[in-house]
Amino acid sequence: MIDFWLATGLLLLVALSFLLIPVLRGRRAQSEEDRTALNVALYQERLTELQGQQEQGLLSSAQLDAGRAEAARELLADTEGADVQRTSRLGKPLPLLAALLVPLLALGLYLHYGASDKVELSREFAQPPTSVEEMTSRLERAVKAQPDSAESMYFLARTYMSQDRPVDAAQMFERAVGLAGRQPELLGQWAQALYFAADKKFTPQVQALTSEALKSDPSEVTSLGLLGIAAFESERYQQAVDYWKRLLAVLPADDPSRPALEGGIARASERLVASGGKLAEAPVVAQQAAAAAVGDSDNKVAAxxxxxxxxxxxxxxxxxxxxxxxxxxxxxxxxxxxxxxxxxxxxxxxxxxxxxxxxxxxxxxxxxxxxxxxxxxxxxxxxxxxxxxxxxxxxxxxxxxxxxxxxxxxxxxx
Structure with a gap:
């Protein structure tokens, strides 16, 4: 930003020169006027002196006329080239005041309506970040500079989640939903952030968001995984198995999270049996959803x-x-x-x-x-x-x- 402010200062100096030059010229004209007035006063004093000498009998009429002519020639010589136009002093304070107020007003308007933050942010994004904290700072300023960008808010929310900042992530997901609409994927991730922000408590808001997400998309992966975690934490092992099996059915075969998910299903099944329960088959609805998802996965051609x-x-x-x-x-x-x-x-x-x-x-x-x-x-x-x-x-x-x-x-x- 240093070169930007240097260029701004140079432009301000150019603008100030246009305002101050007339004032400086006015001062020079005033000095010319003062010198002319002094010469006229000396001329009049010389005429008075000659008149007195003539009255005393020291000068004849011819000598008096010659003295007057000589004084007139000297006055003309002294005032030759002087500007006879007088500049009014009433207009001088206005350029000086404008010279001070215009830069201040321009700076205030630029800081309010300008885009200095976007210019600086663009320069920073041109360089790769050196740390997660630096990337987070950039994304935060990108969201501030582009308050209508749901994409920026989404990526910032994901970054907050990776830094274990679920409260901040939930706020960003909420703003992204407000801009992009109530998409199932956004609702699921918003619910997940709220769940961890509430210290892994399945609040009514989390329940409402996951239900809305799964109503729009029964295969929404974040909601299925979250519901499975919540069920496991509250020792509802059968429900945990059901949700995770539905999630497992819609994940790609090469998804890296499949081994952990299968391990979670196995642990939930073991705890259910150890507590005296019996592992039931997946409910009909879940079976149908899983079968449909598997069928779609098998029949779907990669785009x-x-x-x-x-x-x-x-x-x-x-x-x-x-x-x-x-x-x-x-x-x-x-x-x-x-x-x-x-x-x-x-x-x-x-x-x-x-x-x-x-x-x-x-x-x-x-x-x-x-x-x-x-x-x-x-x-x-x-x-x-x-x-x-x-x-x-x-x-x-x-x-x-x-x-x-x-x-x-x-x-x-x-």
């Missing part, structure tokens, strides 16, 4: 979207070769975060990329899990996928589309 990305000719002089380009797909009706992302630079364009389930940011948020998506390509000098300078968007299309899509970056990113 693969082929996209050719180019930059509009009119924008080629407005970007730099090193500017980041993010190509991603997001659900048209679903969570605000991208489902699959690829990163290039402007120098790579035009380029052909593929977005697939393997590019998913989260296992449960795969392209094939959403019937309709939108493709987005964004140029970001700051290296931020959530905001940039230029963007191109496609019309909604089926996630099962196999034909190559053309995407042109041609619009300002608002």
């Amino acid at each position: 693969l979207l082929k996209v050719r990305v180019d930059l509009a000719a009119a924008l080629k002089d407005s970007v730099k070769p090193g500017d980041s380009v993010f190509i991603f797909a997001r659900a048209t009706s679903g969570p605000p975060m991208p489902l699959a992302v690829k990163r290039l630079t402007v120098a790579d364009l035009p380029a052909e990329v593929e977005l697939a389930d393997a590019d998913a940011m989260m296992p449960q948020l795969k392209l094939s899990n959403f019937p309709e998506v939108q493709l987005v390509a964004r140029v970001s000098r700051a290296g931020q996928p959530t905001t940039g300078e230029w963007v191109g968007r496609s019309q909604p299309l089926a996630s099962s589309t196999t034909a190559q899509q053309a995407l042109t970056i041609d619009s300002p990113d608002h």
